[in-house]
Structure formats: structure tokens, C-alpha cells
Amino acid sequence: MSRHDDRTSLRQMLDHAAEAVEMSRGRTPRELDQDRQLNLALVRLMEVVGEAAARVSPETRKEHPSIPWPRVVALRNRLIHGYDEVDFDVLWKILREDMPQLIVELQRILDATRRTGPP
Numbered sequence: 001m002s003r004h005d006d007r008t009s010l011r012q013m014l015d016h017a018a019e020a021v022e023m024s025r026g027r028t029p030r031e032l033d034q035d036r037q038l039n040l041a042l043v044r045l046m047e048v049v050g051e052a053a054a055r056v057s058p059e060t061r062k063e064h065p066s067i068p069w070p071r072v073v074a075l076r077n078r079l080i081h082g083y084d085e086v087d088f089d090v091l092w093k094i095l096r097e098d099m100p101q102l103i104v105e106l107q108r109i110l111d112a113t114r115r116t117g118p119p
Helices: 003-024 031-033 036-055 058-063 069-081 088-116
Strands: none
Touching: 003 036, 003 088, 031 036, 031 088, 036 069, 036 088
């Protein structure tokens, strides 16, 4: 995978994570349990975050150990393959606790590559 592709994947991770956090803002865990459209949308956004992470090259992953690459990809795999057993309490916790930090790290990486060239 080219470095340009890595930047695209990092941007996709950032955009989808930010959209999921924004979509959950002002909501409650109970709404996630009860609102089928909301939970489908948030699950899909998190799947894309994980899929994009899986496309980032091993070299770029190694350069940015602040991103929990295996955990992000594992979340995608769990959502895709365990679609009938999604624990929305766990998903909510990830959205509220983990995604904001991931967004900060991804933005930092993308800002740095804008100044110095591709990751």
C-alpha cells in the first residue's frame, strides 16, 4: 500500500470516528439500545474506522504506536462477525472514552504529515 493510501485511510478513520462521536453527542446509552437506526449507524461507522485501520501499512502503524491498531481492527472484526452479539454498553463506552482520544491522535498525525509530507 502506498503512503498516499495510508493518508487516505487515516483520514477515513478520523472522519468516521468523528462522525460517530458527533452522532452520539447528547444521546444516552438507553437511546442506543432502543433506536435501531442509531445503533446501525454507529456500528457501521465503527466498522469503517476498523476497516480503514486494517488498510494502514505496517510501516505507518509502527511509526505511530499511539494508535491502538490491533484493538481498532479487532473492534471492526467483532462488529462484523459478531453482529448478532453486539454489546451496546461496550460500544457506548468505546464511543465516549476511546474515540475522542483516537480522533486527537489521528488529527495530530495528519497535521504532521501535512507539514512534512506523507506518513
